[in-house]
Amino acid sequence: MLLSNYLGMRERYRYFERHNIPFVPVSKWTPLGHLKQLLFLRISFGDWFKNIYADPRISGSKLAGFFVFQTPALMLRDPELMRLVLIKQFNSFLNRYEAADAQHDAMGALTLPLAKYQQWRESRWSMSQLFTSGRMKQRMYPLLQQVLQDLELHLERRMAGQTARVLPLSEMCQLYTTDVTGQLFYSWNVGGLRLGHSPLRHQAKQLFAPHWRKVLDFMCIFFLPQWTRLLRAKVFSKSYMNYMRQLVQQPRGEQTQADLIAQLQQLQRSRPSKHYTQHSDFIASQAAIILLAGFETSSALLGFTLYELAKQPVLQQRLRRELQSAFGASGTLSYEQATTLPYLKMVCLEALRLYPAAAFINRECTADCSLQPHHDFVIPAGMPAYISILGLQRDEQFWPKPLLFDPERFAPEHLHSIEPMTYIPFGAGPHGCIGSRLGLLQLKLGVAHILRSHRVEICGETVPEIRFNPKTFMLESLDELYLRFCRDSN
Known part of the structure; x- marks a missing residue:
């Protein structure tokens, strides 16, 4: 049972690797994704999202992946991508x-x-x-x-x-x-x-x-x-x-x-x-x-x-x-x-x-949305995209x-x-x-x-x-x- 859960989480946590998207690594043994510090009230929401945004392992990337429990989520790091999600492609x-x-x-x-x-x-x-x-x-x-x-x-x-x-x-x-x-x-x-x-x-x-x-x-x-x-x-x-x-x-x-x-x-x-x-x-x-x-x-x-x-x-x-x-x-x-x-x-x-006033914001993708020409990735419906305003x-x-x-x-x-x-x-x-x-x-x-x-x-x-x-x-x-x-x- 333990091995089965581990193998299942390992496969879920390979999501961004399979899609060739930079991501913040996460332990394959935890079902919490990257949320541990936040769930145990060891860090503020603003600092938590800022730390993901500023993680040196994704430095220089326009976007990066992380996990909300075991749900893949995006952290937007490029102003033009932010404009696309918040304004240009609002209908998605x-x-x-x-x-x-x-x-x-x-x-x-x-x-x-x-x-x-x-x-x-x-x-x-x-x-x-x-x-x-x-x-x-x-x-x-x-x-x-x-x-x-x-x-x-x-x-x-x-x-x-x-x-x-x-x-x-x-x-x-x-x-x-x-x-x-x-x-x-x-x-x-x-x-x-x-x-x-x-x-x-x-x-x-x-x-x-x-x-x-x-x-x-x-x-x-x-x-x-x-x-x-x-x-x-x-x-x-x-x-x-x-x-x-x-x-x-x-x-x-x-x-x-x-x-x-x-x-x-x-x-x-x-x-x-x-x-x-x-x-x-x-x-x-x-x-x-x-x-x-x-x-x-x-x-x-x-x-x-x-x-x-x-x-x-x-x-x-x-x-x-x-x-x-x-x-x-x-x-x-x-x-x-x-x-x-x-x-x-x-x-x-x-x-x-x-x-x-808003340390961070998010949007749920409600219809598959291509990030072209900024990135070769289609955000699937249901995926959350986050912006760390504090980090930005x-x-x-x-x-x-x-x-x-x-x-x-x-x-x-x-x-x-x-x-x-x-x-x-x-x-x-x-x-x-x-x-x-x-x-x-x-x-x-x-x-x-x-x-x-x-x-x-x-x-x-x-x-x-x-x-x-x-x-x-x-x-x-x-x-x-x-x-x-x-x-x-x-």
Whole structure:
């Protein structure tokens, strides 16, 4: 029996050798493929995919093979191949590989990231109406100003009358992003920054709290989607699902007619023939995923940006001079200023290079696709193709001194030197992040309003380098980030 299993795995693991594709070798004795470190939570998702991308044994290759358990998977390493999969041949890569079981986990299966193409197309169209330029300027920006005022007052309270104080970043950043989510998408003035605690933050933290069943469910959904029904894997916990159902069912007044919930209610009314939009959990599913997307990525990114600026006081001072000039005596930035301040934009784009909102992405091949003229291989239907955005954006082939935080990379005179498809922090193509512009705006404003009257410095409690948490899906620091906040004298 043991010999039979070994011979079977050995034959499966010869897949890329038979097809003359470079690959990362794997032990013939393990049924886990290359997943061992990841499954035992010894490495973060971002680092794991980056390590495969950067494996010296596949250096110079446009693509390479590896194994998700015993399923052959591709790691794309060439920008033109990435463009082909994400954009040019989108009709052959309609879905992400991960999936939830629609029968036992309807709320998970209905979410925008996990919905299959027909459902995804309808939901994407409706939700994209929330992120138009006009809507961001006319409706979202005034609401953001309310949260930003709370952010400044929160920081003042944390300073407790002192001119300098060491503070942790995670709580403040998380309260900021969950307050933004509540205001913009649920028409709910959560008040987390004012009160020091937030029910939205609490729900998100509870969902991400490590637990063996959550780990099993997530690994199944992401790497063994065909087993989700058998294992009854669920994206959200029962308590989180119930919370979101109650949230979207709350009475809604006239002032809420333009938020996420109202937009999806309109979709239900305009698409009565679409069975999935009429599902009782359809609106709750989208509301649930919006909170998680903002909680984990946006809050961590704000902390990473402040951390990098604290390590380089000369860059920080240049940014603060720009901000002080722009703020003037008003204490606020106009929408046009927030979107066009040049050095603020450069700083935030560089932060997104080092810490992309999506550390990796994947696509499932839904129809056999030739890689000609880039490679003599036809990707078979069902095979997943991965892109390590973290690896790509830290690749010295495309980014000299890739670990150095250098906003000058995005100076107008240097933009022409950035090779297309080597900077995709929110993904690319039709499946690219729907909220990318809002995410960038939220980051800019958070940085601007924190640094308007304070500078940040490293201190004895500041970690020398960021290690990514192996127990979270997106990029998050394993260690709390502490910085010294110094208030400007009036």
